Each structure stands twice: as C-alpha cells, then as structure tokens.
Amino acid sequence: MEALDYHAEERRKAEFDVEEMKIVWAGSRQAYEISDRVARLVASDPVFRKDNRTMLSRKDLFKDTLRKAAHAWKRIIELRLSEEEASKLRFFVDQPVFTDLHWGMFIPAIKGQGNEEQQQKWLPMAYKMQIIGCYAQTELGHGSNVQGLETTATFDPETDEFVIHSPTLTSSKWWPGGLGKVSTHALIYARLITDGQDHGVHGFIVQLRSLDDHLPLPGITVGDIGMKFGSGAYNSMDNGVLRFDHVRILRDQMLMGVSQVTREGKFMQSDVPRQLVYGTMVYVRQKIVADASCALSRAVCIATRYSVVRRQFGSHNGGPETQVIDYKTQQSRLFPLLASAYAFRFVGEWLKWLYTDVTQRLQASDFSTLPEVHACTAGLKSVTTSATADAIEECRKLCGGHGYLSSSGLPELFAVYVPACTYEGDNVVLLLQVARFLMKTVSQLGSGKKPVGTIAYMGRSEHLLQCRCEVERAEDWLKPNVILEAFEARAARMSVTCAKNLNNFANQEEGFAQLATDLAEAAVAHVQLIIVSKFIEKLQQDIPGKGVKRQLEILFNVYALSLLHKHLGDFVASGCITPKQGALANEQLRLLYSQVHFDNPSLLLYMVLLLERLLQSTSF
Numbered sequence: 001m002e003a004l005d006y007h008a009e010e011r012r013k014a015e016f017d018v019e020e021m022k023i024v025w026a027g028s029r030q031a032y033e034i035s036d037r038v039a040r041l042v043a044s045d046p047v048f049r050k051d052n053r054t055m056l057s058r059k060d061l062f063k064d065t066l067r068k069a070a071h072a073w074k075r076i077i078e079l080r081l082s083e084e085e086a087s088k089l090r091f092f093v094d095q096p097v098f099t100d101l102h103w104g105m106f107i108p109a110i111k112g113q114g115n116e117e118q119q120q121k122w123l124p125m126a127y128k129m130q131i132i133g134c135y136a137q138t139e140l141g142h143g144s145n146v147q148g149l150e151t152t153a154t155f156d157p158e159t160d161e162f163v164i165h166s167p168t169l170t171s172s173k174w175w176p177g178g179l180g181k182v183s184t185h186a187l188i189y190a191r192l193i194t195d196g197q198d199h200g201v202h203g204f205i206v207q208l209r210s211l212d213d214h215l216p217l218p219g220i221t222v223g224d225i226g227m228k229f230g231s232g233a234y235n236s237m238d239n240g241v242l243r244f245d246h247v248r249i250l251r252d253q254m255l256m257g258v259s260q261v262t263r264e265g266k267f268m269q270s271d272v273p274r275q276l277v278y279g280t281m282v283y284v285r286q287k288i289v290a291d292a293s294c295a296l297s298r299a300v301c302i303a304t305r306y307s308v309v310r311r312q313f314g315s316h317n318g319g320p321e322t323q324v325i326d327y328k329t330q331q332s333r334l335f336p337l338l339a340s341a342y343a344f345r346f347v348g349e350w351l352k353w354l355y356t357d358v359t360q361r362l363q364a365s366d367f368s369t370l371p372e373v374h375a376c377t378a379g380l381k382s383v384t385t386s387a388t389a390d391a392i393e394e395c396r397k398l399c400g401g402h403g404y405l406s407s408s409g410l411p412e413l414f415a416v417y418v419p420a421c422t423y424e425g426d427n428v429v430l431l432l433q434v435a436r437f438l439m440k441t442v443s444q445l446g447s448g449k450k451p452v453g454t455i456a457y458m459g460r461s462e463h464l465l466q467c468r469c470e471v472e473r474a475e476d477w478l479k480p481n482v483i484l485e486a487f488e489a490r491a492a493r494m495s496v497t498c499a500k501n502l503n504n505f506a507n508q509e510e511g512f513a514q515l516a517t518d519l520a521e522a523a524v525a526h527v528q529l530i531i532v533s534k535f536i537e538k539l540q541q542d543i544p545g546k547g548v549k550r551q552l553e554i555l556f557n558v559y560a561l562s563l564l565h566k567h568l569g570d571f572v573a574s575g576c577i578t579p580k581q582g583a584l585a586n587e588q589l590r591l592l593y594s595q596v597h598f599d600n601p602s603l604l605l606y607m608v609l610l611l612e613r614l615l616q617s618t619s620f
C-alpha cells in the first residue's frame with residue numbers, strides 16, 4: 001500500500017475525532033483556525049518557498065530572508081493580520097530573521113521597562129517599522145553574567161546627556177540578532193554611572209544608523225559576526241558586533257520605568273525589584289517553551305512518517321518487510337518524543353497564563369509571584385529546549401541514512417533549533433537559578449511561610465520524604481495521582497538532600513559551587529514535576545471529541561513513565577519507589593507502546609496530517 005493510501009486508510013480507522021484533536025493541539029478552535037489559515041497562506045505563496053535555502057550563499061540567503069520579511073510585512077498590512085496571526089506568519093516562514101528581535105524583544109522591552117512618555121515616543125515608530133530595533137545586552141566578554149557587562153552609560157549633567165562607551169574589547173556588544181546589517185536602533189544594556197557611582201546595568205535606546213542612508217552614526221562601529229553553525233540555519237540572521245566611542249544620547253533615552261536619573265543627575269530606584277530590568281528575557285523564555293513543542297512536533301512528524309513507511313527485514317515467503325515502527329526499539333525512541341510534544345504544548349499554554357498573570361500583578365505593584373515566574377520560565381526554557389534539541393537529533397537517527405539528507409528537513413531543523421539551549425540564557429545557568437529558588441524555599445520551610453503554586457508540594461516534604469508509592473501491579477502506574485506523588489517525592493527529596501548537604505559548608509556560596517551539579521539535577525526534577533502536573537491538569541479539563549481524552553491519557557502515561565524509566569536511579573535512590581515498582585513501570589510502558597501504535601495509528605498520523613500542513617512551506 002502506498003504511503004499516502006496508508007495514511008488515508010489509517011485516518012479512516014481513527015479511534016478518535018481528529019478534528020477535535022487539532023483543536024486540542026492548537027489550544028482553541030480560534031487558534032486552530034488562525035494556524036490553518038496562515039499556514040495555507042504561507043504554503044501557497046511562492047515567495048515563502050524554502051526548498052533552496054540550504055544551497056544559497058550567506059549573502060543570497062540573507063537577501064532572500066530580507067525579501068521574505070518584507071513580503072511578510074506587506075502581507076500583514078494588506079490582510080490586516082492581528083498580532084497573533086503575524087506571529088504565526090513568522091513561525092511558518094520559519095527562518096531566523098531580524099523581526100524576531102524587533103517584535104520579540106525590542107518592543108516588549110520598551111513596553112516593560114519604558115515609562116509612559118517613552119512608550120508614546122518610541123512604540124508608534126516601532127510598530128510601523130519606521131525604526132528597527134535589536135536587543136543588545138550580550139558582550140564579547142559577558143553573556144550569562146549580566147552584572148559583569150562593561151559598556152558604560154555615564155551621565156553628563158552639563159549637557160543632560162549619557163555618554164555611551166565601550167571601554168574594552170570585551171565590552172563590544174556581540175551576538176545581538178538584527179544588529180549586523182538591519183537595525184537602526186538598539187536597546188543597549190550598560191552600566192549606569194552618575195557622579196562617579198556605578199548603579200549597575202540599565203537599558204538605553206541608542207540610534208545606530210541613519211534613517212536617511214542607513215550608514216552608522218558617528219562613534220558607532222557595527223557589523224556582522226560572520227557564519228554560524230551549519231549552512232542555511234541561523235545564517236539568515238545578522239547577528240552583530242557593536243562598539244561605541246563616546247556616543248552621546250539624551251537623558252530620556254534611558255528606559256525610566258524601573259529606575260530614573262533626574263536632571264540633576266540623581267539616581268532614583270523606583271520601589272520595584274531591580275530584576276524588572278530582566279523582564280524581557282522572562283517574556284521570551286516563556287515564548288521559547290511554546291516554540292519548543294512546535295519544533296519537536298515537526299521532528300516527530302518527519303520521523304513518524306519515515307517509521308510508518310520504511311520497511312526493513314522480516315519478510316516471510318516473499319511478503320512485505322516489517323515496518324520499522326513495529327520494532328520495539330523504534331517505538332521506545334519515538335513515542336516518548338511524540339508524548340513530549342504534547343506535554344510541552346500544554347505546559348507552554350500554562351506558562352503563557354502565568355506570564356500574563358504576573359504582568360497584571362506587576363501593574364498593581366504586586367511582586368509576590370515574580371520569583372516563581374523567574375524560576376518557572378528559566379527552568380521550563382532550559383528543560384524543554386534541551387529535550388527538544390536532543391529529540392531532533394534522535395529523530396534524525398530514527399530516519400536512518402535519510403535523516404542525514406538536507407531534504408529530510410532534520411539537519412536544518414536541528415541547526416536552527418539548537419542555539420535555543422544557549423540564547424535567552426544558557427540552560428545550565430538557568431537551572432542554577434531554579435536551584436537558587438528551591439534552596440530558598442527549603443530554607444524557609446520552618447518559618448511558617450507556606451510554599452504555594454508550583455512549589456506547594458515542598459510544604460508536604462515531610463510526608464513526601466516518608467511516602468512509598470502504592471504500586472503492586474503494572475496498571476497501578478496508570479493512575480495520575482500515583483505518578484504525581486512519585487514525581488513530587490523525587491523532586492522534594494532531591495531538593496531537601498541538597499539543602500542538607502549545603503549545611504555542611506560554612507560558606508553557602510562555596511557550597512552552592514561545590515554542589516552545583518546536584519543542584520542542577522534537583523532543578524530538573526522540579527521542572528519535570530511541573531510538566532507532569534500541568535499535563536494532569538490538562539486531562540482534568542473538559543476535552544470534547546470521541547476518544548480524544550483517551551489518546552491524551554495514553555500520551556501522558558508514555559511521557560511520565562518514560563521519564564521515570566530514564567531517571568529511575570533518582571526515584572529509587574530517593575526511596576519513593578522500589579526497583580520492583582520501577583520494573584512494573586517499564587512493563588506498563590511496553591504495553592503502552594504497543595497500544596499507542598496499534599490502537600492509535602491515526603494519533604501518529606494525525607500528527608503527520610496536522611504537521612504536514614506546517615511542513616508544506618518547508619524544504620522537505
């Protein structure tokens with residue numbers, strides 16, 4: 001049977017309502033309709049073709065990208081697309097481009113850190129793209145350590161100006177996307193200095209290039225940092241380098257929403273946490289989590305199509321060879337990735353709500369959830385991007401030799417995706433931020449301050465440190481409460497153990513440095529618990545459509561039990577499950593794999609169907 005006939009046949013046998021599953025994947029009927037409409041728009045427009053992307057020179061690739069970005073903007077205006085539709089268009093055009101940073105960071109930073117007057121001054125020009133902005137924080141010498149940035153912004157009370165300067169080679173801004181060729185302005189993060197006093201890192205809007213001839217302005221040295229990983233990939237983005245030689249800007253070009261400098265040069269810190277200067281990074285991290293599920297689902301779609309169609313060995317009496325998807329090893333490698341795509345989808349939906357909630361709270365000067373939001377966005381960005389990057393590589397291997405062909409789409413997908421483990425925060429550095437939040441929570445357990453939200457389970461740590469999972473048969477692992485308690489017990493025990501070991505060090509900082517690896521692992525356990533718990537909450541919602549909820553329950557169990565199997569050492573070492581119970585979990589997983597395949601081929605093929613549409617505009 002031909003592949004496409006097979007697909008059609010399998011879809012006809014669907015055990016569930018595929019149309020309703022599409023709505024679940026999209027998040028709502030409206031979101032699905034927008035996705036479908038914009039995907040068709042991109043797929044049907046020859047300007048957005050990408051089948052030549054990996055054969056172009058860097059210069060031609062960049063020109064092609066600019067052409068696409070201009071065409072996208074033209075279509076957005078002509079069709080009066082909403083912000084959500086425009087964002088979808090960027091996603092389907094699927095090529096790193098300067099607009100990602102203009103819309104994804106430059107504008108949000110002005111909205112989040114600028115005062116009312118600054119928003120009124122700069123946003124209208126930015127929305128009309130009369131100015132193009134980038135987010136210039138990272139320097140040659142510092143990326144993770146934001147407090148180590150060296151660029152200076154020195155207030156001159158004589159002229160009511162800041163002097164922006166790059167005092168050292170390592171203070172050169174290095175990496176900002178859109179900086180190398182396109183941006184006319186940059187949001188510069190620099191050390192604020194008034195009257196000889198250093199007030200730390202703050203944001204400043206600086207014009208880099210003339211709006212008449214696009215040439216760099218006096219005192220500005222700017223350019224592209226050159227080729228990056230892979231051929232096509234991120235080379236469509238003009239990541240740049242930038243140096244200042246005593247460039248003067250007006251005082252009102254310092255973003256004054258978080259702190260201010262008066263005409264007399266007095267530094268004023270508003271009664272808001274200084275970390276609001278980091279707010280744009282938090283915003284992008286939560287978007288990156290949603291993007292992870294999309295990138296992962298594309299890779300899974302390709303590997304699923306291949307696995308369903310490819311036959312190898314197993315022919316009897318001249319009959320057809322075995323579909324590779326029938327091999328247990330292929331299933332045990334592929335199905336957890338399919339399940340992870342759904343898990344990241346749902347936790348990304350929740351994180352978007354959490355971010356919206358904290359934004360509303362900040363407007364009411366309620367900073368109570370800011371630490372948790374930082375920990376959740378940092379941790380989920382780290383865990384989902386690391387898992388997705390590894391998964392794309394696994395999908396390449398699942399496709400045998402063909403996975404290494406550019407035309408499979410996987411090499412390009414991998415090369416474009418993997419920097420997500422670094423940008424917006426190195427994944428290990430972000431895990432250590434989560435660990436810092438966990439240790440602070442554990443240290444406060446005795447204070448009577450009840451942990452809430454995603455860390456609430458820590459308030460039950462005494463019980464969790466004693467509990468034993470009630471599993472006697474493999475099917476006991478199908479109960480969400482049993483799985484949740486196992487993940488809570490593991491996470492609580494790993495954090496409490498780290499906290500106890502930290503107490504063996506006289507100096508907390510030294511202890512944190514020595515125990516960093518254990519702390520990072522405790523952070524992963526905490527974040528994986530969040531993902532599992534949000535999947536369970538999704539299943540507790542009303543999910544319409546014949547058999548849809550049943551499919552999602554199967555995927556939940558595949559996701560949770562494959563994680564438990566992968567990290568069995570943590571679970572057993574922390575005492576919450578026995579080796580025998582671990583073996584029963586693995587037995588249940590095997591049963592689920594065969595069920596996912598035989599009872600639910602259209603689930604896989606549904607992914608193929610939905611993601612086929614997304615892939616139509618791609619090179620594979």
Ligand SMILES: CCCCCCCC/C=C\CCCCCCCCCC(=O)SCCNC(=O)CCNC(=O)[C@H](O)C(C)(C)COP(=O)(O)OP(=O)(O)OC[C@H]1O[C@@H](n2cnc3c(N)ncnc32)[C@H](O)[C@@H]1OP(=O)(O)O
Pocket residue numbers: 072073086087089090099100101103104105135137138143144145146147177275276278279281282284287288370371374422423424425426429433436437440
């Ligand atoms: C066509 C039109 C449509 C287009 C639409 C496009 C939309 C696109 C949207 C998204 C697209 C995504 C595309 C992405 C492309 C690539 C983008 C890449 C950009 C970048 O990489 S920007 C640079 C990123 N850099 C970083 O992330 C740096 C990482 N380092 C840090 O965050 C910090 O330095 C640190 C957190 C590691 C340490 O900071 P530090 O001040 O030293 O703080 P500490 O001493 O560790 O902690 C002090 C205290 O502060 C708390 N804290 C730290 N950070 C935050 C925070 N962000 N929020 C809140 N609180 C924070 C920390 O917990 C401590 O608290 P405590 O004292 O413990 O209570």
Ligand SMILES: Cc1cc2nc3c(=O)[nH]c(=O)nc-3n(C[C@H](O)[C@H](O)[C@H](O)COP(=O)(O)OP(=O)(O)OC[C@H]3O[C@@H](n4cnc5c(N)ncnc54)[C@H](O)[C@@H]3O)c2cc1C
Pocket residue numbers: 101135136137138141142143144145174175176177234239419422423424425426427428429432516
């Ligand atoms: C494709 C791409 C696009 C980018 N776009 C932008 C942009 O638009 N704007 C912008 O400002 N920046 C941008 N960046 C820069 C990016 O934000 C930084 O590269 C990132 O924050 C990591 O910082 P770093 O490069 O200094 O790495 P480092 O922090 O030097 O990391 C190197 C190694 O050191 C380890 N390490 C560092 N500190 C610690 C610690 N305290 N404890 C344990 N281990 C540690 C890390 O885990 C890592 O293994 C981009 C980067 C890339 C790759």
